[in-house]
Each structure stands twice: as C-alpha cells, then as structure tokens.
Amino acid sequence: MSREVVKKGETVVLIDTSYRKYLVHTGGKTDKIKGVGVLDPTSLVGISYGMQIEVGSKKFWVLKPSLMDKLQCLKRKAQIILPRDAAQIIINCAIEPGHKVLEAGIGSGALTIALANAVAPDGRVVSYDKREDFIKHALKNLKTVKLDKYVETKNRDVTLGIEEKELDAIILDIPNPWDAVGHAWNALKTGGYLCTFSPLSSQVEKTVREIKKHGYIEVKTIEN
Incomplete structure (x- = not known):
C-alpha cells in the first residue's frame, strides 16, 4: 500500500507516545520546539504520513493535522473562542464555502482559523482588531496552518464603522458589541447573520x- 508523503511547505502534526500533539510547518527553520526538542522541519519532507520518527530520545507519529489539531495546538496570546463555540457560530450563522464573513476581535486567531476553514476555497474572512500585536500573532498562526490566503486583516475599530458590504455573516468578539450593531446592520446582505460573543x-x-432597535429577525441567545 502506497502512502502519501510530506511535501515542503505543508504543516504536519507530531503525536508523541503520550498522545501530546505539536504542529510543525515544514518550511520553517531549525528550532527548539517545546516538548519535541531541536528539529529541522525540512527533515520531515519526504517522510510518509503515518510513519513514526525519532527526535532525540522521543518518538512521534507524523500525520496530517485536523481542524481540531490546528485549534488545540494554537499559540495563544489572548483567550480564544473554544472549538465547541466556533462550531456553534459556524452552524448557527450558516457559514459555508464561498461566503464573505467579517470578524471583529481576532485575538490569537482561533475563530479566524475555523472561519477560514469553513469559507475556503472561494470565500473570504475579513478580521478587524484594534491591536496590531494581536493581528501579527494571529497571522503567524494562520500561516502555520496555511489558511492565511483566505483572510484579510485590518487594524481597525469595528465600532467606528464597517467598510465591507453584502456580508454573509458578522461575528463580534469585542467587549462592547452593542456599539457595532448598527454598522453590522448596514453591512450585512439581506438574510445575513449577526453573532456576538459575550461572557457576561x-x-x-x-x-x-440594541439589536431590537433595528430590523433583525429571530434574535436568540445560546448559553454554553
């Protein structure tokens, strides 16, 4: 039975014998990876998926990462929207391939990754954030999982307005989503969805x- 091999530029997941997982981009430079050791990522190129390798004294299986792997292995700079919440958002907002979605509050990029995966290959995610350091960090995570080509980032405050129009969905993960509800109404296409994520x-x-002051239909809350 022939096996697919790792190609240069791909992202793989290494799983150790205790089933801990580590994402590695094969286009990267030799580095010390916490939990793995010193590794030249290019040395993984040509290895068959499903094979076991040794790094120092440790053994790892080399596999293709699932979306869950990508989210669980994310390098965090800010608190993330958990995979179960991202799934709720995508399902309830009917987000699918080809859609144009705006997200405000990129954080570490967890929801951005889930959204980009959902709209690919023909859709697009636009992500606003006031903090440039969050944008830079999230873009690194997006590049690691090779989803950055589906995302456009803007160092912008969504409460001051939304430039895009005819959006399929808008997700607000900011402390004051009520200040962007009106802008969202003007930016959504007919039948589009608005989702706000708030802990309190x-x-x-x-x-x-604020939503009830506009023409939104079927307003509901979901508690996890």
Missing part, C-alpha cells in the same frame, strides 16, 4: 436591546 449576561442584555 449584562453584555448580552445590552446587545439584545
């Missing part, structure tokens, strides 16, 4: 009050 009930209540 007081934030949810304030956002819902």
Whole structure:
C-alpha cells in the first residue's frame, strides 16, 4: 500500500507516545520546539504520513493535522473562542464555502482559523482588531496552518464603522458589541447573520436591546 508523503511547505502534526500533539510547518527553520526538542522541519519532507520518527530520545507519529489539531495546538496570546463555540457560530450563522464573513476581535486567531476553514476555497474572512500585536500573532498562526490566503486583516475599530458590504455573516468578539450593531446592520446582505460573543449576561442584555432597535429577525441567545 502506497502512502502519501510530506511535501515542503505543508504543516504536519507530531503525536508523541503520550498522545501530546505539536504542529510543525515544514518550511520553517531549525528550532527548539517545546516538548519535541531541536528539529529541522525540512527533515520531515519526504517522510510518509503515518510513519513514526525519532527526535532525540522521543518518538512521534507524523500525520496530517485536523481542524481540531490546528485549534488545540494554537499559540495563544489572548483567550480564544473554544472549538465547541466556533462550531456553534459556524452552524448557527450558516457559514459555508464561498461566503464573505467579517470578524471583529481576532485575538490569537482561533475563530479566524475555523472561519477560514469553513469559507475556503472561494470565500473570504475579513478580521478587524484594534491591536496590531494581536493581528501579527494571529497571522503567524494562520500561516502555520496555511489558511492565511483566505483572510484579510485590518487594524481597525469595528465600532467606528464597517467598510465591507453584502456580508454573509458578522461575528463580534469585542467587549462592547452593542456599539457595532448598527454598522453590522448596514453591512450585512439581506438574510445575513449577526453573532456576538459575550461572557457576561449584562453584555448580552445590552446587545439584545440594541439589536431590537433595528430590523433583525429571530434574535436568540445560546448559553454554553
């Protein structure tokens, strides 16, 4: 039985004998990877997926990463939206390939990765964030999992306005989503979805009050 081999520029997941996982981009430079050791990523090129390799005294299986692997192995700079919440957002907002989605609050890029995976190969995610350091960090994560080509980032405050129009969905992961509800209404296409993600009930209540001032249909809250 022939096996697919690792190609240069691909991202692989290394799984040790305790089933801990590590993402490695094969186009990177030799580096010391925490939990793995010193590794030249290009040495993985040509290895068959499913094979076991040795790095120092440790053994690792080499596999293609799933979306869950990409999210779980994410390098975090800010608190992330968990995979179960990202799945809820994608399902409830009916996000699918070819859609144009705007996200405000990129953080470490966890939701961005899930959204980019959902809209690929013909869709696009636009992500706003006021903090340039978050954008740079998230872009590194997106490049590691090779989803950066589906994402456009903007160092911009969504509460000051949304440049894009005819959006299929808008997701607001910011402390004050109510300040962007009106802008979202003007930017969404007919039948588009608005999702806000807030940890406090007081934030949810304030956002819902603002939503009801506009023409949104079927307003609902989901608690996890």
